[in-house]
Amino acid sequence: MSHKTIVAAIDFGTTYSGYAFSFGHEFKTDPLKISCTNHFHTRSGAGMSLKTPTCILFSPDQQFHSFGYEAEEKYSDLLMDGEHRTWYYFQRFKMMLYSCQDLKRDTNLQTSDGKSFPAIKIFSSAINYLVNHMLSAMGDKVAGVGHDDVHWVLTVPAIWDDKAKHFMRTAAEMAGIKGQNLSIALEPEAASFFCRYLPVEKWSDGDKSGISCFEPGKRYLVLDAGGGTVDITVHEVLHDGHLRELFKANGGPWGGTTIDEAYKEFLVDLCGQNTIARFERDFKDDFMDLLREFEVKKRTVSPELDQKVTLKIPIALHEAFQDDHGKSFREVVSERQDLQRKLVFAGDKMRLEPSLMKSFFHKTCYTIVGHLKDMFDKPELSGVATILMVGGFSESPMLRHAIQTNFSRMRVVVPNEAGLAVLKGLSYLAISRR
Template identity: 50%
Template sequence: MKEDLTNISESQVAGLKADDIHWVLTVPAIWNDSAKHFMRLAAEQAGIASDKLSLALEPEAASLYCRHLRVQREGGSSISTLRVGKKYLVLDAGGGTIDITVHEVCAGGNLKEVHKASGGDWGGTKVDAEFMDFLGELTDTSVMQIFKEDHMEDYIELLRDFEIKKRAVDTTNGGKITIKVPVSFLECVQDTTGQSMKNKLQTTGYGKRITMAGDKLRLDADIMSSFFTTSLLNIVEHLSDLLQKPECKGVEAILMVGGYSESILLQDAIKQQFPHVKILVPPEAGLAVLKGAVIYGHCPSAITERVSKYTYGISTTETFDKNKHPWSKREVFSDGTIRCVDVWSVIVTAGDKLVVGEAQNEREYFPVYEDQEFLHLPIFVTSDKDPKFTTDVGSKKVGSVTVPVSGSGTDRSVGVRMIFGGTEITVECVEKATGKITQLDIAFLM
């Protein structure tokens, strides 16, 4: 993709060089740090220089785009006209994930996140899977497996046709939904079951609600809408819980972006559940993330504040206290000192507000040994707001930093703080004796 885009750009813009391009790669906001780091590594292996690459969170990109666009709604409301201090929810409904963030408008048109990103795998592919399972139910599960393995192009073509119908389906009009079925699928049904698709349908109990005419499968609208049920219930339930949270009180609008947001069924489900909230869907909602990523690339500082999804910190040791520490964490060091190991030292707590580009909550760490030349600081993450030990369930090592320390003695210290710039994290270490600052990007472990 990178090579194709470069070739097309160079053919259309005379004198354009690879160094002239800054690349923005969009990722779901609900992804963890390791997944985002994996995408950066993949982009770098594709030939994109690290300093020419930014990662943008998809709902944030869409939000920026819609702030620049007058997303009109009946009555003339739009995201771009919301005043400072007003909140709105961004629902980025893609194929795989549903990504949700809540933004507040700041002075100068910038945005801040007021609740950590959330969501789940309830996107449009869930609806596709329900449809494919339904075809398996009508015919035979082995038919679907054989069709997918032996006729992949036709399988994808069937999904494409279903995608078009999926976005346009409107159950208020009743009637039938027509889906074109590849001839190879009909042949798979005949070869595997010994019956034609038409004959198989007559034994299903659906009667005239499902019919076959040539290569056209015709379904009642309510059968088509049943494929959406699980996805819609999960989305609406999650939104309801989210809007009850104190920090989300006063949300004035729900901005629907992403390809799945073009589905009338999804739009109607949200309008019915939240009649007092404005529902806004921009033109070409499926392109909002793409266009917003371009804006983000030019103005990454437009998002001024985020909310930490996780608790971040360092695995450290402290003097063992039998009244406070479990015996299993007691360890005798080579200098004879008895210490408690695997202690969580929290730098950022899940739910903390993070001002983009500013250092967070400095913590000081000391050498254990007199002649120690380096501090090795393992970095951990957890969803727990008050973790005790880095070996607890849910705690995960995501990387480490090694900081040189000058002189000798155990009274030397290094201040450690985290900088959440953009969508990635930098660890800044300050040696107190010399003032030397070391900045390191966390190489998140996969």
């Protein structure tokens, strides 16, 4: 890396992906000067975003078409025109590597409607898109930047096995990144390096000793809660500033997408498995809009929520329910005693009581808290007094409250940019070692 003047980091997330880059000459004057600006156009060009959805679209002849917001919008258009059946659309496909028991280069993934597609092509095309998008963004600062002028760093969850990590490296090389110009970094380590150099005012607790957990000799636990997985590692700060891993990285598939799954299970309970399956199959655009709206609303849920949450229910779902059950959706739901005063309808909208909306978080938070309690019973974690929460899901008030309540004797620290800690930390970690 010593001859590279630019380090670029790609955070390949389950739900959202993004990138950041740093220049060597800027690092010398300000280590935290990491370029991570609004590069992605949101749906319908309504604004710009730091990250873009991890979804990808291929044409009927299996050629790459688009990634992120562009893929979402194109596929929605195809759905409305009834032309989607021969296209290949994948979203949140990163978790498929975690769950794949025998991952190989020739492994195939399935679209939601059962079409098979080479997994390596999906990942290499996604990385290639992000690389080219980043090179274009870099060009605004330095003209003529190419692949070989950059040292690339790609994130992987700490709990992935070696096969998954090797698969990601192969995909990156297929995307045009030379092996000698590529590093694979663990997400919790990158987040730790970024957080330890944040100014005190960047910590959400505002305590002047906010970075004391990074002093030599200190031990702390990193809870990296992303969209798909939760990675948990325990670090000790050595006297030379490096980190020593005290406990083998562990965790599980308990990320923010599990809240979406809880909502889908709720809809299945309301409507029946057959109705929801048919709704998802025949009205896929409405189904995607339904989940997209919930994705936005769930971010506002906090323990203090005391107002009903309003969610739009597509007419197509009402009609599918009527066809399957011979009764109206509203009529059947209103007869359920367990939902009395918890759910009401207003026009085409469903209004949920705060307690019902919060309940979608209970299983996930309970699982994460239980796993942490089991870990803190182990002798290797003696002396650990701080929990550092990073990752997009760590920004959820519900998860933060669950951790703070159950570990009240410990210091729980959440940087204001928890969702960007991994991404920015990658650039910092790599360029600081040049």
